[in-house]
Amino acid sequence: MGATDVADTTTPSVVCSGLDIVYTVFGAKQKGTDTGGQVPLVERLLTKRNPVSSVRKVHAVKDVSFVVNHGEAVGIIGRNGSGKSTLLRAVAGLMPPTNGRVWASGRPSLLGVNAVLLTGLTGAKNVMIGGLALGLTPRQVRERYDDIVDFSGIGDFVNLPMSAYSSGMGARLRFAISTAAAPDILMIDEALATGDAEFQARSRDRIAEIRRDASTVFLVSHSNAAIRESCDRVLWMEQGRLVMDGPTDEVVRAYEQSHRRAPA
């Protein structure tokens, strides 16, 4: 095969083909939008849109396909609700595809907006549980424990329940845990936005380090500056569809121009 003499960085680490995701939301009933007034009660109860339940289907990702290679850093941009986070969760194996297929190498590690794993437990217990869930052995977690706590910079707070943490502290600890396991694929969903400037600089360095180990990084962010700094390729999502996939400068520029043309 011609592929064997290609360098390691051009072998794919994620292949996504025709991905569709439809999920159910509970408690989504909108008040006041019900046109029930004109429709007889019996008919309303018999129609498909059940007025009692508050369950809705959301088609969050529509027919998305892409291939990402080892060592690539891919930014995902788009407006709120364009399906960025859902796409990331599917590629992390946390959400089953409704249609289409996703393949990935190794164990992906997703760093979401809700950084806290188990609120009632101390940071130290969260380090252990998070590390074990990422596939480390208890011994490996203990060996890396000091590094994780040092990197997070939360100090003595590590022995307090995470419910006492600020959102920034939670995000720092989660970032430290997620990157300690040297994941093949690291996905960061807005998780760095809550950290201070110093931590953001340190996490950028850590991301660069992870990329040097031929891991793939996905970054969802509303900060185009952060995307420009860390990513060399960008996926632009719009209403669940992938509208553009290309080099960072090109895609971010097109995205910014679309704002000016049609302010949301």
Next chain:
Amino acid sequence: MTIGSGSVVESVEAPEARTERARLTPEEAAALARRAGLEELGVRPGLLGYAREVWSYRHLVWHLSSAQAWATNQNNYLGQLWAVLNPLLLVGSYYLIFGLLLKTRGGTSNYIAFLTIGIFVFGYSASAIIAGSRAVVGQIGLVRALRFPRAVLPISVTLTQFLVNVPAFAVLMVMIPLTGEPFSPHWLLFPVALVFQSLINLGLAFYLARVVNTARDSANLVPVGVRLARYVSGVFFSIPHYAGYGLVSALLLYQPLAVSMTTAREALMDQYPLTWGSWVAAAAWGVALSVTGIVFFWRGEGRYGSN
């Protein structure tokens, strides 16, 4: 497809690897993933592979359970003391109502021991069933952030409830001789009864966790069911004494929750000699529920936390 087409694809492929923008067909994507040795996501592994995967996460189960059990009583001043105080207060109030006011002590020679065993043993099942039904939906933060076989959750919730109840079982072992029960080697069977009971609880947790994840509303029925079971399972009255020895009585006696209490009483109380029937029933329920339970739970793998 002719043999020649292979070489055409090959020649197109080399520049494509650089651009990647050209859209792959599903077949090409599958072939590319296979060549790169990638693993498909969202696909349920075989049952044996699944069991092996769960086993590889045993350290996670243990750390998750022990940390959660310890955290259960952490957010108040008396802390872990509540693990002992709670069941004692419960025994006191049940004794007041059923022992002194309603007098449901018929057919028992040592009602305090009978009642204490009933409350502590049933209490373990009750808390394990309620927590087990929420094993997936209650830990959605973990489910959404990390990929691991979800069977870890019902297992760890059941283990958590066992650990939370260990102080209560210790209190029970202190109380039994105080109520006048003579020491007996049969007491050594009490841990065996707890093992069978834990398997029953685990099986129920597997079933309920998946049902509640699929149909949220059913979570509201679980506490109702547990309350009903509390009143029909012979926690504070002797089933044969009040229901006789007919079919209804047998059904009440040999359902899993009642059987757990019967085996515990046979192990600890002089009045109840060991009977094969109850121990075989407890073991059979435990194995049947936990084995069919994990199969049922495994069939839903890949859909947990998707809403």
